[in-house]
Amino acid sequence: MKKHRLLIAILSCTLTLSTVTSCDNFLDAENISNSNEEQQFDSTADTFTALIGVYNQVIGDDGYGQRISLYFPQSGDDFKTSGDYNCNDRRGLSTYGACTSNPDLNKPFLKLYSGIERANLVIKNIPLSKVMQSGSEADKKLMNRYLGEAYTLRALFYFDLIKNWGDVPMQMVPSSDLESVYLPKTDRDVIYDKIIADLETASNLVPWRSEANSSNTRITKAAVKGLRARIALARAGYSLRREPRIMAKGSNSQTYYQIAYDECKSIITEGQHGLNGNFEATFRALHDNTEDAAHEVIFAVGAFGGNAATDSKIGYYNGMRHGDGSNWKSSGGINAIATYFYEFSKYDVRRDITVASMQINDANQAILATGAVCTDGKFRKSWTGVTGTAQQLSIDWPLLRYSDILLMFAEADNELNGSPSAEAVNAVKQVRDRAYVGNLGQAGTIPTDKTGFFNYIVHERLLEFGGEGLRKYDLIRWNLLATKIAETKQKLTDLLNGTGQYSSVPSYLYYKASPYDRTKTAQAALQAIDVYVQPGTTREDVYYTPSVASTPTGYTRVNWRVAVTADYISSPLKGYAQYFEANRKELFPIYDDIILSNYNLKQDYGY
Incomplete structure (x- = not known):
């Protein structure tokens, strides 16, 4: 038991970049010798315990349970965070106006480095363990699988750091093996090359899905190869550089396109994964922690435990909104940019799953949303069956x-x-x-x-x-970020004015509320709402036909096109991406206290 307590203490301490008092006190009180590390890795069971500690840093509110999956990716030309601008919360992130004091930037950064520290311990100690020296061939193979998973998770942590902060310190050994934990930034291309090489190693250590005897929340060969392809495309593409501060392509792009091509071709050829014939079923499976029939989701971030550390607020914070008085209270905190609905054709089955143009009122009835507050619809609390005010729903994230x-x-x-x-x-x-x-x-x-x-x-x-x-x-x-933001603002202006491609978009929609049946498909649930259809048109034409002058008898009017206002486009509080600046806001600032904790760090990128 002492051995496991020591490991938990080691893995809980994030020594890189910041001074964590509780960790310092622990290290002052008791020296963690190399022999203690060795004991933790002296069996496959104990090593697996350490590996689970690495996996646990992927999920939770500060990981893919909320901030990294739902806060950080806003806004492109699809979705944005709801609510009014505040530089010190998630709206500041979504509008490209985050302050260096924004607390949502703090814990995810530290959590990623905590995951790296945990992975480094596993990567260091597996090759040194007595299992690898004298264990059975089966145990050695299992240990190598754990090693490959640790390499992959470390690569994922670094990828998330680079995507959001650009150049960051690179640490590839445990903190106890460093002369100094006050590391300077490393050029992202150097980090990319290291983790791309690590993933090549990992792909030879982990099994294909059919050999894995585990769910899609454990890393398999296709997950490694797919992540390697994604990182290779990022390495080949553009990113905001420190000196000079411009968007520039990585060197030797063709080399990295070839890596992406080869890895994807390998997955396709192997035939272990496919497209689910039913687009919606792919996401429904994530709500009950099962796998879709075609194994389309290659790797999902597992959520469990009903707490902020290991579960997720997916489907509660984001997803289709359910009224506070309904059976399934959820906030619907991410809104579709009003023009996104019209990027889909009316024949595209993805539209009504991806963009929830309906919501559930306090009487458990399905009603239409306004054109400005449609939400992301791939995640819906009512699909889980969890009722009441629960916020952690154990919905897996499709990575x-x-x-x-x-x-x-x-x-x-x-x-x-x-x-x-x-x-x-x-x-x-x-x-x-x-x-x-x-x-x-x-x-x-x-x-x-x-x-x-x-x-x-x-x-x-x-x-x-x-x-x-x-x-x-x-x-x-x-x-293309600056280009698409500018294009989207012009499209929103055209939608506001009812001109161009939006000349036939209705100002209003008219509906009668209907009882909501959570077992229905997204499209069937939407179709169940009694929407007024003008004579000579069809239900499919409703979103493409100018509205009648007055509300039909018995129907409720909801703002559709007119929900988009000048404030929605450009006001300081409500405007879409209103604080974006090219060659600066493609990356987040580092949280103030982290900078203060490491004299070798500075903000860069104009912050």
Whole structure:
């Protein structure tokens, strides 16, 4: 028992970058010798306990349970955080106006480094353990699997740091092995190259899904390869550099496109994962911690325990809103940007799953939302069956899906060949055809020139991954964030004025509330709402037909196009991405206290 208490103390201390008093006191009171570390890794069971300590740093409020998955990725051209601007909370993050004192920047940064510290302990000690020296071949294989998982988790932690803060200190050994924990920043490309190499090692250590005997919340070979492809594309793409402070591409981009291509091709060829024929079912499975039929979700961040440390607020903070008086109270704290609904065609089955244009009132009835407060719909508390005021719902977060593998493969293929191969076109077509199931004739044609195909992928990823925390980072690596923010503001202005492509968008919608049945599909639940349909039109045309002059008898009017105001676009409190500055706000500042705790750190990027 003493041995396990010592490990917990070691793993709980985040010594990098900050001074944590409780950790200092512990180390002053008792010396943690190398022999104690060795004892923790003297069996596969004890080593697995240490590995679970690494996994636990992925989830929770300060990880993918809320802040990293739901706060940090806002805003691209799909979703934004609801509410009025405050530089010291999540709205400051969403509007690109976060202060250096914003507390939401603090704990995620420290949690990621805590995960790195834990991973470093595992990576150091597994090769030194007596199991690896004299254990059975089966135990050695298991230990190697644990080592591969630790490499992968460490790579994920560094990737999240780089995506949000750019250049950061690189620490690849436990803090106790460093001469000084006050590390300076390391160029992100150096870190990228290290973790890309580590992931190549890890892919040879972990099993494919069919060999793993575990759920999709444990890392498998496809998860390693998919993460390696994603990081390689980021390495090949643009990011905000320190000197000079501009968006610039990484060196040797073709090398990294080739890595992404090879890894995705390997996953596709192996055939262990596929596209679920039912788009919605992929997300429903996450609500009860099961796997979808096609194993489309390659890696999910598991949530459990009903607490802020190991569970998630997915489906409570974000997702379709349920009124405070309903059976399923949830806040709906992420809103679809009003133009996002119209990026989908009316034949695309993803629209009514991704964008929840309905909500549940206090009487457990389904009603229409206004055009300004539609929410992300892939996560819905009522899909869990959890009732009451509970905020931790144990909904898993889909970190990597097979559709991403197909689209990354196609993107890399196009970059390498100067135009898409037939394989690349087919990969995109698989994703597109699933979206238009039942209406394949409306799916359109996929371009086959390089620029046209790239632009098609840019838009297809917007539609496929809305609300999954990828869009802002995709736009950054393509150097399109500033462009898309400007385009979206112009589109919002056109929507406000009812001009251009929005000339037929109704000012109002009219509906009668209907009893909500949580077992219905997202589309069926929406269709169950009695919406007024003008003579000579169909239900599908409602969102594309100018509204009648007065409210029909028996119906309730809800603002649709007119919910978008000038304030929604550009006011200091409510405006979309109103504090964005190109070549500065692509990255967050580091929290003040972290800077003060390490004399080798400074803000950079104009903060």
